[in-house]
Amino acid sequence: MSSTFKQGGPKSKQNIQKEDVVQAVVIADSFNNKFAPLTNSSPEALLNLINVPLLDYTLECLGNSRVQEVILFCCSHADQIKKHIMKSKWKEKSSPMSINIIVSEDCRSLGDAMRDIDAKALIRGDFILLHGDLVSNVQMIPILEWHRKIQKQDKGAVMTVAYSQASPGHKLRSPDEEVVVAIDGASNQILFHQRVGGMKKVSFPLEILLSCDKVEVLHDILDPGIAICSPAIPPLFSDNFDFQSVDDLIKDLLINEEVLSSTLYCHRLRGEYAARVSSPRYYHAISLDIIHRWIFPLVPDCSICHDREPYMYLRHNVYKQKNVTLSKRCTLEEDIALGSGTIVGEGSVLARCSIGQNCRIGSGVHLSDCFIMDNVEIQDGCEVRFSIIASDVILKEGVCLKGNCLLANGVVVESKKILREINLVSSPLLSGKKNDFGDSKDQQLEQLGPKAFVYRPLEDSDSEDEAEVGEVGVKDWSRFHKLEAPPAEEEESDEESEEDSSDEEGLSKDPSPIPDDTSIFFSEVLDSLVRGYDEKLKCENLILEINSSRYAYNVTVKEVNVLVVRSIISIPNAKTEKHGNPAKTENHLSSQQLFQQLKPIVQYFLPILKNYIRNKDAQFDCLHAIEEFAVDSPEFHEIVVKFLHMLYDQDVLGEDAIIKWYSNCASDTREEVKHLHTKLTPFIRWLQEADEESE
Template sequence: MPPRKGKVANKSANGGKGNEAVQDERLQAIVMTDSFQTRFMPLTSVMPRCLLPLANVPLIEYTLEFLAKAGASEVYLVCASHADQVNEYLENSKWNLPWSPFKVSTIMSLESRSVGDAMRDIDNRGIITGDFILVSGDLVTNMEFDKALEFHRKKKAEDKDHIVTMCLSKATQFFRTRSHEPAAFILDKSNDKCLYYQDIPFASSKKKSSVAIDPELLEDVDEFVIRNDLIDCHVDICSPHVPPIFQENFDYQFLRRDFVKGVLSSDLLKKSIYAYITDDYAARAESWQTYDAISQDFIARWCYPLVLNSNLLEDQTYSYESQHIYKERDVVLAQSCKIGKHTAIGSGSKIGEGTFIENSVIGKNCQIGENIIIKNSYIWDDSVILDNSMIEHSIVASGVKIGRNVTLEDGCVIGFNVTVDDGKTIPNGTRISELPVQKMPSPFLDDGSYTDEEDISDREQKHLIEPATDLVGEGGTGYIYESDYSDIDDEDSILDRVTNTLTYRIENLYFSDDSTSSASTKHRKRRTMSTTSMTTDREAEDGLEEEDEDFEKEAIATVERAMENNHDLDTALLELNTLRMSMNVTYHEVRSATVAALLRRVYHFIATQTLGPKDAVAKVFGQWGMLFKRQAFDADEFVDLMDLILEKVSKQNFEKPEFILFSALNCLYDRDILDEDVIYQWWDGVSQDPELEKVKTLTAKWVEWLKNADEESEEEESDESESDEN
């Protein structure tokens, strides 16, 4: 029986089944607060993932906001790990007040070790009375759920066997949150009925994948489509038949790879699953990379109207300024500190003289000293960072103290209440916890493999953590955390070990640099000011830079859409020119964005093993290099184009950048976009930066070959001329 308003019920006993008469009037929701994974260790050894802050707001708040807007009337939070913390949080939250939009209950499912176990527990309790929403507690979305529910009810009326509607979000190959758990959905093109589901290996795994489907599943299907461009955030609208199916199949542990795949391939169940595909923003903080990506997206207002200055928590007081800067009240900023774009600062925090912060989130009551650099990082509440330290692309949890002259290199995770002594450097990808983490809380590894109790016991013995005195110093406190993959060397585990760290930078995967959505098919609305913003001196100085960055993102997205959807050149040129004129930028910026987009496309083909380097360059530059014909009009501009190609090839992290540069320039030369005189002019003035020497090696030989061929041609013409005169 659901709890009364104003009281969170601790569901330790079976609920009643006496509410079936009103099942159509209520929309229930089941929230999985436990991920049943170890991806956020060692932080999740102290706090459940759903309570970790994203942009200074606990993750569960985003999920509950979504359910409130979706019209849920009853919400059940299934708690396994740290269940007491979840229950306590809810009891003290706005969701437990009499005017809460729904009744909220916690279900203590302490024995559950997977989604399958949790669903079987729910079935045993008998609390489901009708259709319900199944989500995880780490969802961030602005989805218009009414449309999804309407789709579900329509399909249910048409198909009596319909039991689940999966809500999926469109994404291009550049969408960062798509990268963690790629999958292929085979859908009936006429009605979006799901015919088959299959996991896809990561592009970096170097495994070739294929879809093997039983032909019988395609009977009576006129036309089907294979979709691997969808973000699956595990937002499902389920019928009451779903929990009993888990009950009948104890080997179903995972929602997609077991339940969905099993239902679709079963000859006995004969049940239907449909896909509702939306353009709205939807993502799960299911890994360090997606946490990073969603944080940047949320700060950049991609989830509008769900934004930070809507102040989801009752005690928040955020105001919004241009360049996506958010500040709460009682923030103290020194006169000479600089707060860069895409930054949020919580109340009570103090920033010292000469400190620079950009693309970062600072929590409440943080003490940031003088001459500190913080970039692309997340500093949680009550942390202290002393003078002259540098933090790059890292997470610093609550209660941490960082000493003077400390460097946190790319991808560090500093756990709750850790202390780092003065003058220390924490290497790339290091994870440190306050106390030793000695055992794995789940028998499921991050790659989904199951391990028995004996294996767990073995790993517990191997993972007795030693004090990290060498790293944190004599005056520091902390232990190195090594994940459960440290002793496993199979290819999947190595890959997941790499992707489960902030060090695995998104831009190296050929995705957008700042926003996971910048290459989405959904057009971006430029937002630089709002009714709550205030003009500062800094904004006037940085306005031009912001406009250039906005143009670059929009232009790259335009070219990427053209390539992905195979638009004709004239359409792509028209869109680019319209964008150029609307933002009043030069053709140099247009060329720069086009080069970046083309090289990212090349990188994608190579990284996914779709094409080899030579064929990838030929395909992309052969077809889309003609864009430069309308972007460069004299020798100096073509020289600038070649400089841009050299610069961006060197930054794209190709395995053999020298071959990519040579192939790209040679392709443009073969298509008469570049001629010899321009190439020689560029080569005579090309950058002599030592870092570019390797990139230019093959091009140097190519230019020398062109000159020799040119000279031989001139000699032949001279000989022919003399022969004619004689």
């Protein structure tokens, strides 16, 4: 389902070919519930940021970059986004940018969105990929031009990822989202990419350091979710159903031999602002950056929304629309945006906050580091800190929000309530309504008042430890804001748990998780091949299964080659054990039986072997697997020459690789390998003689 709202556009820059239309794909959904319950009834893309919907900042950035066509992909609350676009300046005939809205309510990730876009064949060339919560003043055309210049030098360049600069400790950095990237210092090709997420150390493959004369390791960067993509990117998502994010794609492109011909490049933004409003802590930080004019020209006094009154810019970074009523004794300290029709009462003090249109702020109210939408009433004596309050909320006299509070539309908080670290909705029952995270079942909520009910995400609602549930939103704010410190014991326990989780993620010196994952991968591949052979499944489908398992268990290309060959050799014994007599302790085949069964199996799985064993390095991996299996299995040891001859005849193995492997076996001191070396001598001599005759 799609709707096109505008056609045509102006000429792009002179160095962009006239026939090229600059396209951008904007993913309007974040596919998480970090802003719930604010996003239960409206999309995150329309959440107001300094009284302007988030999506308008993204579209304004693209409009300023002379993008001509935007593909806006929506999942939840798509009807509201459509109405917003219809009323926006992008609907006007003079608009230089057309917007094509694509709706798919079943999508649950960026990967699903890209697969849907690929199925609709909407991409005509290189395009800009970003999210609907991006706030940026970046000029996209120069990055696109740089990407196209790289493509002329490297035909395999499929993506350029843009990173902004942010040193450790920067307010827009989160320990959970930090990234380490290694690039070729000469070409800016990405060689290594990893989300570190609290890890204490990162291990780089040695071959990365040896492959380039100069390698740069970047950690002072921030990922704003901007990427220039070639038309090959959507098909890559379609071909790999387990790709759910850009990170999944990058990881696979870097480690997957099948797509090694596809390369990634890094572009570092300098002097430009780009960040995603992906959680409440970033909402706070980016709001203040807008007020401090770091994102010029996207500032309150430069009207982004054509249907909103312009702001007047006053000293101390105070922005005020027309028809704002301020009492004589109220105090506006700094960093404030006031919407039209708002009234501020006697003795109220405001600092670092944004207030929407037609709000009523009573007397003696203290507001700091809070963000208030339209038509909110805050009665006398209230205090609000570090909170986001949606439209049509009423805080009655003496209410105190100490911090980390999200109040959804229509909530009414009764007098004298003191709240902290809480999410409230106005309805006692959420019935079948989906938020951005896909919550869709009914849940009964704890009541604090006639129109105030405690909200928790559905995935946490059944938790036995309510304290832990309450802390889900707390960490999102307290990492950044200087709130009241929790008890020392809790801090220590959090630090210990983070250290424990870091160790579990592979930072400890214990290498045991690697063989466990490899063993699981081997068993899954063997099961898939046995089932595929019994049911005569297509090898193309089995290759997809193997690739999916490889990605899930983070297995290297070398290990994949070895284990696929080992799995194929193991199929006869696996089938014998599966269908054998349970009363017998052993169900081994004889050497002759093993070879008779291996011949049709190898013939059947020849496409899989040739898919993975397709260069000299892969042939050595294959020979290593054969060698190890021959050492472990006396039956296979007896037929190893016949097996090698069969793979040689099928052009899976080349004579050069076999001869070189044979010479390497001579230096192995194991008795089994020495015996294998002796057994192979006649076959190797035959290969050498055949090679001499052909020459």
